[in-house]
Structures are given as C-alpha cells and as structure tokens.
Amino acid sequence: MIETASSGTAAPHYRQPLLGTPFHARSRALAQVDQYVAWSGYSTVDVYTTVEQEYFAIRNAATVYDITPMTKYRIAGRDAVAYLDRLVTRDVARLRTGRLGYCLWCNDDGELVDDGTLFRLGESEFRLCAAMRQIDWLEASAIGFDVSIEEVTERIAALSLQGPVSCAILKAAGLGEVATLPPFAIGRYDLDGIELTISRSGFTGDLGYEIWMDPSAAEAVWDRLFDVGRSRGLRAIGSRALDLARIEAGYLSPWIDFVPAEHAIRVGRARSPLELGLERFVDFDKGHFTGRRALLEERRRGPRSCLVGLDVEGNKPARAALLYADARCRREIGAVTSAVWSPTCKRNIAIARVDAPFSALGTSLWAEIYLNRELVWERRITRARVVERTFFAPERRRATPPADF
Amino acid sequence: MSAVAARYDVVVIGAGHNGLVCAAQLARAGRRTLVLEARARVGGAAVTREFAPGFRASTGAHLLYGLPASLDAELGLAGHGLRSAAERLPTTSLLPDGTIADVDPGPAAIEGAARAAFDRRIARFAGYLAELHARVPPRLGTPDWSDRFELLRAGFGLRRLGRRDMRELLRIGAMNAYDLLDETFESPPLKGALAFDAVLGTNFGPRSPGSVFTWLHRLAGLGAGGGRGLWCPQGGVGALSAALESAARAAGATVRTGAPVARILVEADRATGVELDDGERIEAAVVVSGADPKTTLLRLLGARHLDAGFVRTVRHLRNTGLAAKLHLALDRAPQIVGVDPARLRGRLVIAPSMDYVERAFDHSKYGEWSTAPALEITLPSLADPSLAPGGAHVLSATVQYAPYTVAGGWELERPRLMEALLDALERHAPGLRRSVVAAQLLVPPDIEREYGIAGGHWHHLELALDQFHLLRPTPGARGHATPVPGLYLCGAGCHPGGGVTGLAGRNAAQFILRQSE
Incomplete structure (x- = not known):
C-alpha cells in the first residue's frame, strides 16, 4: 500500500521511498497495466491502458493527468516582483495579477537552470511551478531581497484536464464560468463548497486547464470530473502519452531536450535559452536578470547550436539519431533529443540539437536511424528538414469561450 | 531629490589610503576626480584620532611596513608633509619570566647563522610575492593577450628563483608557520615572535595551513618599503593619510568629507554615479569604491544589479576580523621590566612561544577570547610627544585574538577582555594599571562600525591563498572591474590585500586608465 502525502499515517519514510499523490486511490483503480514511474518523490502512472488509447483521448476527447508532483513554490513579500524579475x-512586472506565464531562469553563465510557469496570484504573491526541486537556487537568488520562498508542493493537489472537450466537461461539472477564462488566465471557483483555482494552461499545446485544490478535495474533484466526463470520453493518462503530445506541441522536457545547468557536470553540456530557441522569452530590455550579461555576449557572438524542429522522411521515429550534413555521414552536426511519429500531424517529427550553421528553416540534413526489427538491427540514413518546432497548434487552444464539442 | 551636481570623470567612494592613492593617480592622469568620505576626516583605518582628552593614537593600523618606497616617491609624499618619527623599529619579545628576547635579525641575532640563511631565502620568496603585489592579476582561460602575458610573467618570476628555491617555495607556500619554524629554529621565543608576525591580523594560528603565505605577504611589504622597516610617521599613521589627501588635492582631485554614499547609481547596466545619504546625486563616468567588496557590491550597488551566483560567492567571502585594538592613556611613561629606553620606542610583543600563540588562537575558534592573549605593543608618544600631553603617554596594542562574535556578546565581554589585557600588561609593566587615565578597546564589531569595514577585518577580506591574487576578491574577477561596467574596486578587498600599502589603490588606477585607453 502506497502512502499518500496527506494521509499522515506513521509508516517510516524509509520503508516507502515514493509517496502516492492525493489521487492515488483513484488512479490505482484505473491503472490496468500497473506501469508506474517515479516523479519527484511520488509514484505516478506511466501508462493506464495503452499509450495509443491515452494519446488519442488527449487529441480527440479529454484527459486528466495528475500533476501534483510538479514542484510548487510560493514566492511572496515586498520585493517579490523585483526578486522574480532578477x-x-x-518581464514579471508586466505579468498581471490573475495571469500566468511560461518562464526561464538561468545561471550566471546564461545557461538554463530550469523552465516553468509563474502564476501571479496577487500584487506580490506568486507561485512558481517547475519540473525540479531547486530551493537552493531560489534562496541564493533571494540574497538582498525582502521575499519569502516556501515549497508548497505537498499542500496543493493538481490535475491537468486537457483536450478539445475539457471545457465542456468543466461546464457539465458545474463550472460554467470557466468558459470565459482566456489562455494563461487564472480563476477561482467554487465546486459545491470546494475551493478550486483553475488556470487555462497545460503541456499538450491544445485546449486545456489545470485545476489546483487542497489535497483533501482531491478525490471529490476527480470523481466529479469522471461522473460527467466518462460519457464524453474522459480518460486518465500517464506520462508516456503526455510525452507524445508535448513533442507535437514543441515543448521541451528537462533531461531529455536539455540538461538543467546546475546538474550538468561536463563542460559545455548546459544550454542557454538562445541555443534552445527560446530567445522570445528573454527580455533584454527589462533591466538586469541573472545571466543577462552572458546572454548578451552570446547573442553578440552567436549561439553555438540550436534546438530545432525536424520533419523526417518516412515513418520511423528518429529516436536518439545522430545528424549529418551529408548522406555519407562524414560530417556530424547534431543529434535528435525527442522523436515520434505524430499520429495527429501524420508526420515523422523530431526535436534536435544542430550546430548553428545548420539551424535555418528548410536546411536539409541526414538522420542516422537505427531500427530493431525482431532483434535484427537495421540502419537507415534518412533525409530530414529543419522546420518550425511547433508541430501542432490548433486554433481551438486559443478560442474564448471554447467551442462545445 | 536634489539637483544633479557637476559631472566628474571619476568618483571614488571612501578616502581610505587606497581611495586617496587611487584618486591621486587618476587625477595625475588628468581625470576630473572626486573623493567622497563618509566620516568627518580622511584616512579610513589609517588614521590618528583623539581617543581620550589630549591623547591621540593611530586607532587602526599603528605601524607602517608595507608602503612601497616607489609610491612614496611617485606622489612626493615628503613634499606633502610626511615625516618619519621612528624607523627600523626593533622588536622585543617579553617573556613570562620577566626577561626579554631580541628577536631581530642582525649580527647578534638568536641562532645567528641559521637565521641569516633562512632570512636570505625567505627574502627572495617575499621579493617574488612583492612583484605579484605590484601588478593586476591576470584571468585564467581568456583569449586576452595581456592576461596570458601576466600569467607568463608570474610563472617566469617563479622560475627565475632557480630550481632549488622554486621547489622550496612550492613546498612551504601553503604550509603552516609552526612546522616551518620548528624545522628551522630551536629558540621558543624566536619562533614565537616570528610565528606571531606570520598570523598578525589574520584568522590563523601558527599551525593553520597557509600561515607561511600570510607571513610572506607581510615580508613582501617590508621588502618593498625601501629599508624603512617598521616605521611610524610624525603625528601618527593619520599623517600618511593627510599627506595622501594633500597629494590628491595637489594633483587636482576634490576631496569631500562628511559625504556618505547611500548607493551607486546604475543606468542601462552601467554605473553612472552615486547618491549620497542626503539625496544628492553625483554623476561620473567611472565609480571606484575603496569600501570592502561586500559593502560595495551588496549594500551600495545591490544584489539586483548582479547575477545570483556571483552574489552568493560575494556573500561567502570570509571577512570577519580577529584582531582587536587597545589604546591606553597613561599619566607617565611605563616601565617595562628588562626593556631599555631604546627598545621601548620599538615594538614589543607578547608571544613567548608558538604554542602560546596557538593556544590564544584556539579560543577564538569557539567564540572566546583568551586570558593569555598575544599582543603587539607600541608606545608611540615616546618618539612623538605630540600624541599626548606633557609627561603623559599613549600605549597602542594589537590584540590577538578577538573573534567577531563572542559567546555572551561584546557588551558583556568587552570590559572583561579589557581587564584581562591590563592584567597581561601589568605582569610586564608593574604599576601600569595605576597609571591608566583612559582606555579604549576596539573589537572587530567596533572596527566595523568605526571604519565602515563590514566584518572589521584589516584586509577587508581574509588574506588566505583561496582569497588571493587570481581569486581576490572573487575567483575569475577581472582585475579591479566588477560585473557592472563603470564600477571598480580599489580597496584592500582587492589584490594584494591590506596592510597600508596603497598598492590596491595604485593598481586600480592603472587598471582603470588602461581600460579607458
């Protein structure tokens, strides 16, 4: 029996190194193939039924994904805006109360420490959601600022409700006002006495919401969503299906598409936002922030490599493929970090790091793909083309109010 | 908010001796230079002040040893009123049995032959260090040819010592003074006095690794001093600051006292001037701070203009002082057992053995002061009667060790330490206690407050191998530059550290002039 974070029973922590989330009892009941994965100290479902079934629910109906293990920090105090801006x-000062934004933070050398979403909950109260724990970096950054930083991961349960019918399900659940919530907005709602915070955000590139609640309300909220959602095709999904969706959306995953700077051991393995193709999230004009001087210098010099989207010929995913400038594989110019056959786009897509001279849209490259066909390895040298990294971006993700499906 | 005043090329924060040297050099090079001093008088910790009615003492540094003769000549300090009151001061060690030991080198030195050979070799090492002191350290791993040249130069200087001496320097460079002296000499008083010099003003005991380096650092200063040895100007150490101020003014610099800087102004990621406590803003193309790095970067500039990792590095710099200063106003000349009048004008130390000093240090590690302190005592009014009323005298002593934080707090412990010091002195100078008219004891928090040095350390930042040369003030620092363009450091927190050498200020001026070429 897995402990949940909030259950508080007295089993010694070393007997149960992974905690269950507040949704554990519910997800357990649906996890037919018993595939779990450890995520920030929690046991979470990797696959409930099959990856394909779950993936198609994301794109064609609606899905819930338990994001409780995402590390959450409450950042508040007189200097909260100045602190976050540094x-x-x-530009955090321009993030309005009741909004959230995708953001990056770098070390002194301009290398990406992590990315995440920043929620502005009040004039000087924020929540920072990130993939990894990093209280050390956040506190080092707080020297000289009047700000309090608190990890609240265990105090907030969260579900990501994604897919074209996600809004319809919320309306059916009695949360009709959610329909007016524009992308990147945050609202507070009441569900039969349960206080919910709902943000229009997610990691699938589609219409979707994230629902934040007290852990004690977790099961009631889950039940309500499934009561009204089952007939609309609502499914619970695991991490594997989500990974397909996030590649289609062109979102990056730490440890897969980049190594967080504070964890990189080898020289030159950490990546800057410029190298990751995230320059549009770097505001050089807002004043100083950690890494700004290094990034300006890098911009002047030009980044060494770029993380680009690839359209690969054929239908064999170019997983971990090395990339070459020529079909005879003489000049190696990069490697694929994420790759998948996109069922929705009907394209063989990949995210890849390539040397800067080969990063322009339309550049033609060669991928060395290895296929294991019943224990026999085959090598395919396949043509690939540099394309926009956002492979899937339907209009419905922006529409407010969202259409009913 | 008041009107913007005249624009300067350079504004120097702090009229300590390094700030004044830097300002004088920049003004000589034609820069319109303004020096802003928070206190009513210039000098920083190189100052002579009235600590009791009619009694004056050099309440920071009380002896000079590291002012390079070349700097003296460059600025023509004699022409600005700098006179020596006493030079080549002898050092006398006071021993517990009431006898004394002459621990100076020379024909009559203890263990004369061994001493002469040792001193010759150590002087070569100190000479090498003095070359490093006089130059801005390079950075590692840059494509900049001047960095590579400096690095080569430093390496070549080491190689020039010859194979045997180079090997010996590398052997002893990070060693502790205790072991080195123990393998060289026999005499406990000799070893005690030399070990005391090795750790004076640092957070080290004789057995601490790196205490040979701090000793060489001191000897490097002595060697560059042009044969003056330990000396004291007429009118106290403050007279040096007065001469430096006069030199700076003569070169065209403006010096304003009573003008505390509240913050350094930054626009578009560039230092553009300073704002004073009263709101006055002064614009300048270059801001140079003689304040310690923590005060400059974390308080005057502010973390928001710096990267988080750098701020963490600065915060972790070790900067708490471990030396206290004692000043006694005496109604008559003290009689010290066994010390003749000529030696009385020199330097007296209570450091009878290395173990004595190490035991005194032991207490400091646990937030205590020792009832058997190691002391460096001077009686400056014997050579310079201007410091005390007729017939009366001043005793000035450096006390090792007084930790920045003591168990119980200094309010409670300061009078107790004072009593212990008077007891220690009384043992060698019977009747001294009765002749005390007034007394002042400055422990590191007092030094912090009096001189605006965060942590109250002589050297602003601990002098140690990990905070020296390429690593001072921070690893990877670009000479005297800070991460904010237009803001430079010129105080003891920079290479080569403190000790009233003026070198940090002179190197900073050279660095700034080279940057603007």
Missing part, C-alpha cells in the same frame, strides 16, 4: 528572463 530571477527569470521575462
């Missing part, structure tokens, strides 16, 4: 690369 921490992240976007």
Whole structure:
C-alpha cells in the first residue's frame, strides 16, 4: 500500500521511498497495466491502458493527468516582483495579477537552470511551478531581497484536464464560468463548497486547464470530473502519452531536450535559452536578470547550436539519431533529443540539437536511424528538414469561450 | 531629490589610503576626480584620532611596513608633509619570566647563522610575492593577450628563483608557520615572535595551513618599503593619510568629507554615479569604491544589479576580523621590566612561544577570547610627544585574538577582555594599571562600525591563498572591474590585500586608465 502525502499515517519514510499523490486511490483503480514511474518523490502512472488509447483521448476527447508532483513554490513579500524579475528572463512586472506565464531562469553563465510557469496570484504573491526541486537556487537568488520562498508542493493537489472537450466537461461539472477564462488566465471557483483555482494552461499545446485544490478535495474533484466526463470520453493518462503530445506541441522536457545547468557536470553540456530557441522569452530590455550579461555576449557572438524542429522522411521515429550534413555521414552536426511519429500531424517529427550553421528553416540534413526489427538491427540514413518546432497548434487552444464539442 | 551636481570623470567612494592613492593617480592622469568620505576626516583605518582628552593614537593600523618606497616617491609624499618619527623599529619579545628576547635579525641575532640563511631565502620568496603585489592579476582561460602575458610573467618570476628555491617555495607556500619554524629554529621565543608576525591580523594560528603565505605577504611589504622597516610617521599613521589627501588635492582631485554614499547609481547596466545619504546625486563616468567588496557590491550597488551566483560567492567571502585594538592613556611613561629606553620606542610583543600563540588562537575558534592573549605593543608618544600631553603617554596594542562574535556578546565581554589585557600588561609593566587615565578597546564589531569595514577585518577580506591574487576578491574577477561596467574596486578587498600599502589603490588606477585607453 502506497502512502499518500496527506494521509499522515506513521509508516517510516524509509520503508516507502515514493509517496502516492492525493489521487492515488483513484488512479490505482484505473491503472490496468500497473506501469508506474517515479516523479519527484511520488509514484505516478506511466501508462493506464495503452499509450495509443491515452494519446488519442488527449487529441480527440479529454484527459486528466495528475500533476501534483510538479514542484510548487510560493514566492511572496515586498520585493517579490523585483526578486522574480532578477530571477527569470521575462518581464514579471508586466505579468498581471490573475495571469500566468511560461518562464526561464538561468545561471550566471546564461545557461538554463530550469523552465516553468509563474502564476501571479496577487500584487506580490506568486507561485512558481517547475519540473525540479531547486530551493537552493531560489534562496541564493533571494540574497538582498525582502521575499519569502516556501515549497508548497505537498499542500496543493493538481490535475491537468486537457483536450478539445475539457471545457465542456468543466461546464457539465458545474463550472460554467470557466468558459470565459482566456489562455494563461487564472480563476477561482467554487465546486459545491470546494475551493478550486483553475488556470487555462497545460503541456499538450491544445485546449486545456489545470485545476489546483487542497489535497483533501482531491478525490471529490476527480470523481466529479469522471461522473460527467466518462460519457464524453474522459480518460486518465500517464506520462508516456503526455510525452507524445508535448513533442507535437514543441515543448521541451528537462533531461531529455536539455540538461538543467546546475546538474550538468561536463563542460559545455548546459544550454542557454538562445541555443534552445527560446530567445522570445528573454527580455533584454527589462533591466538586469541573472545571466543577462552572458546572454548578451552570446547573442553578440552567436549561439553555438540550436534546438530545432525536424520533419523526417518516412515513418520511423528518429529516436536518439545522430545528424549529418551529408548522406555519407562524414560530417556530424547534431543529434535528435525527442522523436515520434505524430499520429495527429501524420508526420515523422523530431526535436534536435544542430550546430548553428545548420539551424535555418528548410536546411536539409541526414538522420542516422537505427531500427530493431525482431532483434535484427537495421540502419537507415534518412533525409530530414529543419522546420518550425511547433508541430501542432490548433486554433481551438486559443478560442474564448471554447467551442462545445 | 536634489539637483544633479557637476559631472566628474571619476568618483571614488571612501578616502581610505587606497581611495586617496587611487584618486591621486587618476587625477595625475588628468581625470576630473572626486573623493567622497563618509566620516568627518580622511584616512579610513589609517588614521590618528583623539581617543581620550589630549591623547591621540593611530586607532587602526599603528605601524607602517608595507608602503612601497616607489609610491612614496611617485606622489612626493615628503613634499606633502610626511615625516618619519621612528624607523627600523626593533622588536622585543617579553617573556613570562620577566626577561626579554631580541628577536631581530642582525649580527647578534638568536641562532645567528641559521637565521641569516633562512632570512636570505625567505627574502627572495617575499621579493617574488612583492612583484605579484605590484601588478593586476591576470584571468585564467581568456583569449586576452595581456592576461596570458601576466600569467607568463608570474610563472617566469617563479622560475627565475632557480630550481632549488622554486621547489622550496612550492613546498612551504601553503604550509603552516609552526612546522616551518620548528624545522628551522630551536629558540621558543624566536619562533614565537616570528610565528606571531606570520598570523598578525589574520584568522590563523601558527599551525593553520597557509600561515607561511600570510607571513610572506607581510615580508613582501617590508621588502618593498625601501629599508624603512617598521616605521611610524610624525603625528601618527593619520599623517600618511593627510599627506595622501594633500597629494590628491595637489594633483587636482576634490576631496569631500562628511559625504556618505547611500548607493551607486546604475543606468542601462552601467554605473553612472552615486547618491549620497542626503539625496544628492553625483554623476561620473567611472565609480571606484575603496569600501570592502561586500559593502560595495551588496549594500551600495545591490544584489539586483548582479547575477545570483556571483552574489552568493560575494556573500561567502570570509571577512570577519580577529584582531582587536587597545589604546591606553597613561599619566607617565611605563616601565617595562628588562626593556631599555631604546627598545621601548620599538615594538614589543607578547608571544613567548608558538604554542602560546596557538593556544590564544584556539579560543577564538569557539567564540572566546583568551586570558593569555598575544599582543603587539607600541608606545608611540615616546618618539612623538605630540600624541599626548606633557609627561603623559599613549600605549597602542594589537590584540590577538578577538573573534567577531563572542559567546555572551561584546557588551558583556568587552570590559572583561579589557581587564584581562591590563592584567597581561601589568605582569610586564608593574604599576601600569595605576597609571591608566583612559582606555579604549576596539573589537572587530567596533572596527566595523568605526571604519565602515563590514566584518572589521584589516584586509577587508581574509588574506588566505583561496582569497588571493587570481581569486581576490572573487575567483575569475577581472582585475579591479566588477560585473557592472563603470564600477571598480580599489580597496584592500582587492589584490594584494591590506596592510597600508596603497598598492590596491595604485593598481586600480592603472587598471582603470588602461581600460579607458
């Protein structure tokens, strides 16, 4: 029996190194193939039924994904805005209360420490959601600022409700006002006495919401969503299906598409926002932020490499493929970080790091793909083309109110 | 908010001796230079002040040893009123049995032959260090040819010592003074006095690794001093600052006292001037700070203009002082057992053995002061009667060790330490206690407050191998530059550290002039 973070029973922590989330009892009941994965100290579902079934629910109906293990920090205090403006690369002063934004933060050398979403909950109260724990960096950044930083991961349960019918399900659940919520907005709602915070955000590139609640309300909210959602095709999904969706959306995953700077051991392995193709999230004009001087210098010099989108010929995913400038594989120029056959786009897509001279849209490259066909390895040298990294971006993700499906 | 005043090329924060040297050099090079001093008088910790009615003492540094003769000549300090009151001061060690030991080198030195050979070799090492002191350190791993040249130069200087001496320097460079002296000499008083010099003003005991380096650092200063040895100007150490101020003014610099800087102004990621406590804004193309790095970067500039990792590095710089200063106003000349009048004008130390000094240090590690302190005592009014009323005298002593934070707090412990010091002195100078008219004891928090040095350390930042040369004030620092263009450091927190040498200020001026070429 897995402990949940909030259950508080007295089993010694070393007997149960992974916690269950507040949704554990519910997800357990649906996890037919018993595939779990450890995520920030929690046991979470990797696959409930099959990856394909879950993936198609994301794109064609609606899905819930338990994001409780996402690390959450409450950042508040007189200098909260100044602190965050020095921490992240976007202009926090311009982020309005009740909005959230994707943001990056770098070390002194302009290398990406992590990315995440920043919620402005009040004039000087924020929540920072990130993939990894990093209280050390956040506190080092707080020297000289009047700000309090608190990890609240265990105090907030969260579900990501994504897919074209996600809004319809919320309306059916009695949360009709959610329909007016524009992308990147945050609202507070009441569900039969349960206080919910709902943000229009997600990691699928589609219409979707994230629902934040007290852990004690977790099961009631889950039940309500499934009561009204089951007939609309609502499914619970695991991390594997989500990974397909996020590649289609062109979103980056730490440890897969970049190594967080504070964890990189080898020289030159960390990546800057410019190398990751995230320059549009770097505001050089807002004043100083950590890494700004290094990034300006890098911009002047030009980045060494770029993370680009690839359209690969054929239908064999170019997983971990090395990339070459020529079909005879003499000049190596990069490697694929994420690759998948996109069922929705009907394209063989990839995210890849390539040397800067080969990063222009339309550049033709060669991928060395290895296929294991019943224990026999085959090597395919396949043509690939540099394309926009956002492969899937339907209009419905922006429409307010969203259409009913 | 008041009107913007005249624009300067350079504004120097702090009229300590390094700030004044830097200002004088920049003004000589034609820069319109303004020096802003928070206190009513210039000098920083190189100052002579009235600590009791009619009694004056050099309440920071009380002896000079590291002012390079070349700097003296460059600025023509004699022409600005700098006179020596006493030079080549002898050092006398006071021993517990009431006898004394002459620990100076020379024909009559203790263990004369061994001493002469040792001193010759150590002087070569100190000479090498003095070359490093006089130059801005390079950075590692840059494509800049001047960095490579400086690095080569430093390496070549080391190689020029010859194979044997180079090997010996590399052997002892990070060693502790205790072991080195123990393998060289026999005499406990000799070893005690030399070990005391090795750790004077640092957070080290004789057994601490790196205490040979701090000793060489001191000897490098002595060697560059042009044969003056330990000396004291007429009118106290403050007279040096007065001469430097006069030299700076003569070169065209403006010096304003009573003008505390509240913050450094930054626009478009460039230092553009300073704002004073009263709101007055002064614009300048270049801002140079003689304040310690923590004060400059974290308080006057502010973390928001700096990268988080750099701020963490600055915060972790070790900067708490471990030396206190004692000043006694005496109604008559003290009689010290066994010390003749000529030696009385020199330097007296209570450091009878290395173990004595190490034991005194032991207490400091645990937030205590020792009842058997190691002391460096001077009686400056014997050579310079201007410091005390007729017939009366001043005793000035450096006390090792007084930790920045003591168990119980200094309010409670300061009078107790004072009593212990008077007891220690009384043992060698019977009747001294009765002749004390007034007394002042400055422990590191007092030094912090009096001189505006965060941590109250002589050298602003601990002098140690990990905070020296390429690593001072921070690893990877670009000479005297800070990450903010237009803001430079010129105080003891920079290479080569403190000790009233003026070198940090002179190097900073050279660096700034080279940057603007």
